Amino acid sequence: MKLFRAQRxxxxxxFSLLLSFLLRRxxxxxxxxxxxxxxxxAFKKQAESASVAAKKYMEENDQLKKEAAAGGVELSDREVKLELETxxxxxxxxxxxxxxxxxxxxLEKAxxxxxxxRKQSEGLTKEYDRLLEEHAKLQVAVDGSSDKKEE
Known part of the structure; x- marks a missing residue:
């Protein structure tokens, strides 16, 4: 009888140790x-701000090109730098x-x-409950057979 309790x-x-590892994971x-x-x-916000800045610089660059084309002036160093920065x-x-x-x-993988x-943990819990019930039935059967022997 003590052996069964120790085994239980x-x-x-x-099982508790297994569940603790699962919970930690x-x-x-x-x-x-x-x-x-x-x-x-953070990356999304950074990308949006970079996109806004790039659009602003592109519009500024287009405006400067139009002004240069209208005035017939060559692009200055500042405009070249703006294009490079864009x-x-x-x-x-x-x-x-x-x-x-x-x-x-x-994120999707995680x-x-x-x-x-979570699914594995639920499956293990169900299996443990099933084994516990099976063990209880077997324990009752063993106790029932030992009662018959004592009579």
């Missing part, structure tokens, strides 16, 4: 997801959009992993 306690302790994934969401928002901003915008897409993929862990 061993299974309970093992779940907490880690959730915190990573929160970090990714925060960085995703092209740099466009490259930065493209880079930030790529980073944003990459972070979205990472969400999928968290969902899989």
């Amino acid at each position: 306690n061993l299974y309970i302790a093992g 779940l907490v880690t994934l959730i915190s990573q997801q929160a970090t990714l969401l925060a960085s995703n928002e 092209s740099n901003l466009k490259a930065d915008l493209k880079k930030l959009k790529d980073e944003l897409a990459l972070n979205k993929q990472k 969400e999928n992993e968290a969902l899989a862990m």
